[in-house]
Amino acid sequence: MSAIRLLVLGAVRMHGRAHGYQVRNDLEYWGAHEWSNAKPGSIYHALKQMAKQGLLLAHETAPSTAGGPPRTEYEVTEKGLEEYRALLRDAIRSYDRNMDVLSAAVGFVVDLPREEAVALLKERIEGIREWREAVTEYYTPEEGPESLGHIGEIMNLWVHSADSGAEWTRGLIARIEGGAYTFAGEGDPFVGVLADDEENPYATGVRDPGDDE
Amino acid sequence: MSAIRLLVLGAVRMHGRAHGYQVRNDLEYWGAHEWSNAKPGSIYHALKQMAKQGLLLAHETAPSTAGGPPRTEYEVTEKGLEEYRALLRDAIRSYDRNMDVLSAAVGFVVDLPREEAVALLKERIEGIREWREAVTEYYTPEEGPESLGHIGEIMNLWVHSADSGAEWTRGLIARIEGGAYTFAGEGDPFVGVLADDEENPYATGVRDPGDDE
DNA sequence: ACGCTTGTAGTCAAACTTGACTAGCAGTGC
DNA sequence: GCACTGCTAGTCAAGTTTGACTACAAGCGT
Numbered sequence: 001m002s003a004i005r006l007l008v009l010g011a012v013r014m015h016g017r018a019h020g021y022q023v024r025n026d027l028e029y030w031g032a033h034e035w036s037n038a039k040p041g042s043i044y045h046a047l048k049q050m051a052k053q054g055l056l057l058a059h060e061t062a063p064s065t066a067g068g069p070p071r072t073e074y075e076v077t078e079k080g081l082e083e084y085r086a087l088l089r090d091a092i093r094s095y096d097r098n099m100d101v102l103s104a105a106v107g108f109v110v111d112l113p114r115e116e117a118v119a120l121l122k123e124r125i126e127g128i129r130e131w132r133e134a135v136t137e138y139y140t141p142e143e144g145p146e147s148l149g150h151i152g153e154i155m156n157l158w159v160h161s162a163d164s165g166a167e168w169t170r171g172l173i174a175r176i177e178g179g180a181y182t183f184a185g186e187g188d189p190f191v192g193v194l195a196d197d198e199e200n201p202y203a204t205g206v207r208d209p210g211d212d213e
Numbered sequence: 214m215s216a217i218r219l220l221v222l223g224a225v226r227m228h229g230r231a232h233g234y235q236v237r238n239d240l241e242y243w244g245a246h247e248w249s250n251a252k253p254g255s256i257y258h259a260l261k262q263m264a265k266q267g268l269l270l271a272h273e274t275a276p277s278t279a280g281g282p283p284r285t286e287y288e289v290t291e292k293g294l295e296e297y298r299a300l301l302r303d304a305i306r307s308y309d310r311n312m313d314v315l316s317a318a319v320g321f322v323v324d325l326p327r328e329e330a331v332a333l334l335k336e337r338i339e340g341i342r343e344w345r346e347a348v349t350e351y352y353t354p355e356e357g358p359e360s361l362g363h364i365g366e367i368m369n370l371w372v373h374s375a376d377s378g379a380e381w382t383r384g385l386i387a388r389i390e391g392g393a394y395t396f397a398g399e400g401d402p403f404v405g406v407l408a409d410d411e412e413n414p415y416a417t418g419v420r421d422p423g424d425d426e
Numbered sequence: 427a428c429g430c431t432t433g434t435a436g437t438c439a440a441a442c443t444t445g446a447c448t449a450g451c452a453g454t455g456c
Numbered sequence: 457g458c459a460c461t462g463c464t465a466g467t468c469a470a471g472t473t474t475g476a477c478t479a480c481a482a483g484c485g486t
Contacts, residue, residue: 164377
């Protein structure tokens with residue numbers, strides 16, 4: 001699964017109530033366009049789809065305050081909240097070799113209690129270990145690794161990246177166990193969305209216009 | 214872009230002429246289902262689409278020799294060959310943080326001359342370096358990295374994985390420069406597809422039937 | 427006063443992906 | 457001899473993603 005649902009649910013939830021354009025702006029603020037398929041079309045589609053599935057509640061509101069077509073505001077329902085937590089846990093726990101889901105989950109990890117976050121990350125490491133073992137065993141032919149020729153490089157790539165993923169995960173666990181960040185139930189949560197009138201300090205993915213390149 | 218077109222073009226090309234099921238089998242033989250979205254539906258879709266676009270030539274052949282519906286055989290056209298090479302070069306050269314494309318390209322890299330492969334891989338490293346620089350500069354706020362909170366971990370993840378990707382690439386370059394593998398114009402190419410009657414030694418992703426688990 | 431660009435908010439068709447399904451033939455057990 | 461399973465080969469509907477497009481208002485320059 002892609003990360004889009006998790007991202008959108010998380011963004012709407014942080015606002016309490018948000019319209020598509022706000023979500024779009026948050027995702028851009030988070031840099032999500034750099035590491036996930038968070039394009040306008042996908043975002044609006046996800047909002048509509050999840051509204052249809054009862055994960056979000058849609059409020060058709062008046063024509064927008066500042067030009068453009070009328071906008072719809074969304075709110076996360078109880079069911080949506082459950083889905084959000086399920087997606088979040090799953091994204092952290094399971095190694096699926098697509099980092100967009102993990103990236104999104106890292107952005108929301110502080111919504112979980114600290115111990116649970118650590119436990120899920122440890123599950124992740126175990127998953128990576130199992131995957132690595134299965135793959136290396138499976139693609140190690142009897143006639144020695146040379147018989148695979150350059151094809152062995154593909155496995156090499158994946159194993160390399162799995163190892164690197166495990167290492168990063170261990171680092172994160174260490175930082176969390178060392179007391180970094182503020183998790184659920186530990187006081188003022190980190191505010192990660194832009195207020196209604198706030199401007200995005202990180203512009204539009206490109207630097208200032210009129211720049212070189 | 215996904216890796217499917219490159220994979221399918223490459224598979225058909227290796228056979229000279231192949232029907233969908235053969236391609237499907239090759240991709241499975243290569244383990245592509247483990248690291249890409251190579252599902253039957255996608256494969257058949259890609260074949261049809263590329264035939265429509267003139268990259269493949271479709272031959273409607275007689276009902277299959279061994280049961281099942283009639284099958285269509287495909288051949289890579291001149292245009293398809295160009296597209297194949299373009300996709301291949303692009304996949305090796307550009308760092309797009311989705312490893313399926315790179316994995317596929319690694320499987321076909323020996324279709325290029327050795328020097329070109331090395332040159333493209335060096336371009337890749339340079340691309341990673343640039344990307345890394347842009348990202349670290351872009352997401353380093355003036356108030357110090359702490360102001361990002363746990364969000365900084367996302368960047369950390371990506372930088373970690375970019376570094377690991379660069380390291381793997383350097384390793385591959387070294388092996389290639391050291392004379393490993395057989396590249397274009399260096400003699401008998403590595404045969405990476407299953408012959409018509411050959412069985413896949415790597416079964417169906419699961420071990421022998423009747424096995425435990 | 428006029429056109430031009432920028433920002434807001436979202437739609438849409440076309441392409442792609444997914445997972446379940448169809449349908450014929452071959453062997454196997456009983 | 458016939459029900460069952462597995463293999464061959466592929467289709468299909470539903471869902472998702474993409475990239476280009478629309479439409480409106482406000483500001484800006486000349």
